[in-house]
Amino acid sequence: MLFSEVYGTYYNVLAELLQHAVRGELTREKMQAVIREKGFEESILTIPDALESGTWPLLNRDLTTPLEHAPTMPLTELQKRWLKTLLQDPRILLFDPPTDGLEDAEPLYDPDTFVYYDRYSDGDPFEDPAYRKRFRCILSAMRHKRWLRVRFEGHNGRQHYWKCIPYQLEYSSKDDKFRLITANHRESVSINLARIRECFLLEPYTEEEYDPKPMKKRILIMELTDERNALERVLLHFSHLEKETERLDGKRYKITLYYEKEDETEMLIRVLSFGPMLKVLYPDDFIKKLCRRLEKQKNLRTRTE
Amino acid sequence: MAYSELVKNFERIRDYLRQFYIYGFKSRTEYDKKSARSYDNERRRLESWLGDYMRFRQTADGKNVFLSVDSRSIPGNPLHQAFKAKSFTAGDVTFHFYVLDLLQSGESYTAQQILDLFWGKYLSCFETSWEPDLSTVRKKLKEYVSLGILRAEKKGRELYFNRAEDRVPLEAWKEAAAFFSEADPLGVVGSTVLDKLPEQPACFRFKHHYILHAADSQILLQLLTAIREKRRIKLINAGKRHPDSQYWHFVLPLRIYVSTQSGRQYLLCYHNRYHDLQFFRLDYIRQLELLEEETEYQTYLDDWEKFRSHLWGTSSGIGWNVDRLEMTVRFEDNETYIPQRLEREKRNGRVELPDANTARYTVETYDASELLPWLRTFIGRIESLECSDPAVVKRFYEDLEQTCALYGGES
Numbered sequence: 001m002l003f004s005e006v007y008g009t010y011y012n013v014l015a016e017l018l019q020h021a022v023r024g025e026l027t028r029e030k031m032q033a034v035i036r037e038k039g040f041e042e043s044i045l046t047i048p049d050a051l052e053s054g055t056w057p058l059l060n061r062d063l064t065t066p067l068e069h070a071p072t073m074p075l076t077e078l079q080k081r082w083l084k085t086l087l088q089d090p091r092i093l094l095f096d097p098p099t100d101g102l103e104d105a106e107p108l109y110d111p112d113t114f115v116y117y118d119r120y121s122d123g124d125p126f127e128d129p130a131y132r133k134r135f136r137c138i139l140s141a142m143r144h145k146r147w148l149r150v151r152f153e154g155h156n157g158r159q160h161y162w163k164c165i166p167y168q169l170e171y172s173s174k175d176d177k178f179r180l181i182t183a184n185h186r187e188s189v190s191i192n193l194a195r196i197r198e199c200f201l202l203e204p205y206t207e208e209e210y211d212p213k214p215m216k217k218r219i220l221i222m223e224l225t226d227e228r229n230a231l232e233r234v235l236l237h238f239s240h241l242e243k244e245t246e247r248l249d250g251k252r253y254k255i256t257l258y259y260e261k262e263d264e265t266e267m268l269i270r271v272l273s274f275g276p277m278l279k280v281l282y283p284d285d286f287i288k289k290l291c292r293r294l295e296k297q298k299n300l301r302t303r304t305e
Numbered sequence: 306m307a308y309s310e311l312v313k314n315f316e317r318i319r320d321y322l323r324q325f326y327i328y329g330f331k332s333r334t335e336y337d338k339k340s341a342r343s344y345d346n347e348r349r350r351l352e353s354w355l356g357d358y359m360r361f362r363q364t365a366d367g368k369n370v371f372l373s374v375d376s377r378s379i380p381g382n383p384l385h386q387a388f389k390a391k392s393f394t395a396g397d398v399t400f401h402f403y404v405l406d407l408l409q410s411g412e413s414y415t416a417q418q419i420l421d422l423f424w425g426k427y428l429s430c431f432e433t434s435w436e437p438d439l440s441t442v443r444k445k446l447k448e449y450v451s452l453g454i455l456r457a458e459k460k461g462r463e464l465y466f467n468r469a470e471d472r473v474p475l476e477a478w479k480e481a482a483a484f485f486s487e488a489d490p491l492g493v494v495g496s497t498v499l500d501k502l503p504e505q506p507a508c509f510r511f512k513h514h515y516i517l518h519a520a521d522s523q524i525l526l527q528l529l530t531a532i533r534e535k536r537r538i539k540l541i542n543a544g545k546r547h548p549d550s551q552y553w554h555f556v557l558p559l560r561i562y563v564s565t566q567s568g569r570q571y572l573l574c575y576h577n578r579y580h581d582l583q584f585f586r587l588d589y590i591r592q593l594e595l596l597e598e599e600t601e602y603q604t605y606l607d608d609w610e611k612f613r614s615h616l617w618g619t620s621s622g623i624g625w626n627v628d629r630l631e632m633t634v635r636f637e638d639n640e641t642y643i644p645q646r647l648e649r650e651k652r653n654g655r656v657e658l659p660d661a662n663t664a665r666y667t668v669e670t671y672d673a674s675e676l677l678p679w680l681r682t683f684i685g686r687i688e689s690l691e692c693s694d695p696a697v698v699k700r701f702y703e704d705l706e707q708t709c710a711l712y713g714g715e716s
Contacts, residue, residue, distance in 0.1 A: 005393035007497040041353040057431035074471035077453025082494040095481035101472030122649040172512040174565040242375040269682040276707035293685035
């Protein structure tokens with residue numbers, strides 16, 4: 001049972017409050033702070049009242065509790081089964097977690113149950129020991145806040161040597177690839193993990209040196225004509241981006257999207273894939289690039305006819 | 306009934322999540338068939354759970370509320386919050402903390418002993434309206450045993466309860482749990498695991514990350530159980546055409562198809578009535594019940610293996626008839642990424658290189674029109690396009706002309 005109160009935010013908040021109460025350290029201010037930090041927006045209206053009125057008989061009036069231990073809950077069977085399932089995924093080799101305590105758990109599903117039918121076929125080599133070693137080296141650098149030295153192969157085959165601060169590992173399910181995002185002073189850069197040939201830990205970095213840059217976003221405004229179920233298809237397809245949709249009339253919609261500058265070519269072909277259902281209104285340079293491709297295609301056709 | 310930010314039933318929320326997240330242009334009057342108050346309550350709940358991601362816009366039709374998330378820059382899927390808002394009674398929550406406290410040091414007690422200790426150790430401190438009896442305690446103990454939180458052991462004629470063993474070193478799992486709570490289709494379970502950790506790692510972010518599938522996790526979990534146990538099911542499919550359908554489909558679930566380019570999930574199953582393999586979108590499945598085990602399960606999987614060799618997406622066209630499609634693209638000397646794209650993005654078929662600047666992709670597939678969106682991504686390079694179904698080529702070039710016309714080109 002997935003939708004159960006034992007996994008709920010209220011139970012988690014209460015567990016934390018009771019932890020403080022068991023130690024005799026709970027105050028009204030602390031209660032408010034924990035609820036505001038860990039609860040939902042309106043939990044503050046419910047939880048203190050239910051505790052202090054005795055509706056939930058867990059706290060005495062002086063905010064102590066008859067409980068003897070700081071609350072803990074064993075992992076449920078569902079949680080253990082989920083962890084056991086992960087042990088069958090090739091990507092788990094990147095983390096190599098201990099299997100203790102999961103001996104009797106049944107996986108929730110077998111790896112071939114899911115078919116990712118439109119995933120690209122040249123994903124990262126998760127089973128390659130050298131790739132895994134580099135992945136763990138990067139994770140370790142993030143964990144211990146250390147600089148990294150990486151040697152990687154550029155698109156033209158040239159070798160590059162960089163010293164960088166690792167910020168995050170970015171995974172794309174469509175590409176089935178990881179990229180390293182850096183947090184150096186200058187612009188944030190990304191390197192495909194599969195292109196990294198060597199990496200090793202350097203000295204710790206300072207707070208001042210750690211400077212992740214926000215992603216550079218561009219705006220794209222389009223008009224959608226809702227034919228052939230285009231509305232749902234387009235909105236779902238671009239749903240991972242920050243967006244806003246306005247209805248213009250019965251069939252036409254204005255969609256505003258925010259995308260990363262580095263993804264412009266990808267956005268261009270994604271827009272093209274919807275054919276005449278999408279018309280780009282802004283920005284002009286994006287429109288120009290679209291028109292260039294359309295023009296080139298028309299010329300190719302004319303030439304071959 | 307007074308408003309609460311918690312809910313008993315997830316099903317209504319599932320629909321609102323979808324509407325706010327995908328569409329987001331509807332006003333209050335367009336939402337609820339039943340009452341405006343329901344809309345107000347559900348909207349208020351979503352604001353309460355997902356406040357940081359809710360957006361508003363005032364239009365002539367009223368206030369539009371929508372969810373806007375750049376899934377590349379969020380610490381975790383915010384929709385998981387909805388699964389953590391299950392309502393409970395005072396008895397539920399009191400039982401939870403009392404019983405886990407009572408059994409924390411490894412003791413075993415019978416249901417009667419647990420009830421007595423509740424009164425003796427805890428409830429005597431309070432003036433409370435919760436007065437548990439033996440049957441309530443037994444019922445809750447049984448529930449906790451089924452969740453795997455407690456264990457029941459028979460000693461003589463008595464049933465004793467203690468805490469389930471938990472030897473999983475969670476701290477050593479934290480990075481894996483952080484990754485898979487987003488990357489795994491049942492990541493919501495992972496997010497409940499992460500809730501147990503004092504700090505959640507922020508070392509990952511996700512590109513092309515579709516988060517809405519999380520709303521269908523309960524349905525997915527049931528389907529995975531059916532597949533693992535090779536059981537038949539019955540389901541109600543309330544798709545766009547039949548949103549209020551009450552018709553039960555009797556099917557044998559075989560696989561879950563997932564699109565990494567839209568986030569849609571589909572059940573592939575054998576349909577008893579149509580005697581054929583069929584797809585159902587998970588977000589359209591409203592109800593589902595597990596039925597008996599299928600002893601010939603492997604036979605159906607063998608059918609699927611044959612079926613999938615000509616499948617591009619999730620359409621089998623008409624009667625498994627196969628179309629043949631061939632696309633030839635031109636590329637420059639410095640554009641070798643074009644044949645590479647064909648190679649990695651094709652799902653079946655083959656790529657040939659007739660010369661140094663030409664690549665030809667050929668495929669035999671059930672429904673060639675499914676390829677159209679992908680073919681359009683090669684616009685500007687397509688030298689020829691041929692298909693045994695002429696309607697596909699016609700549609701491609703008509704769409705091309707219409708697209709050109711949008712930007713002032715000739716139509």
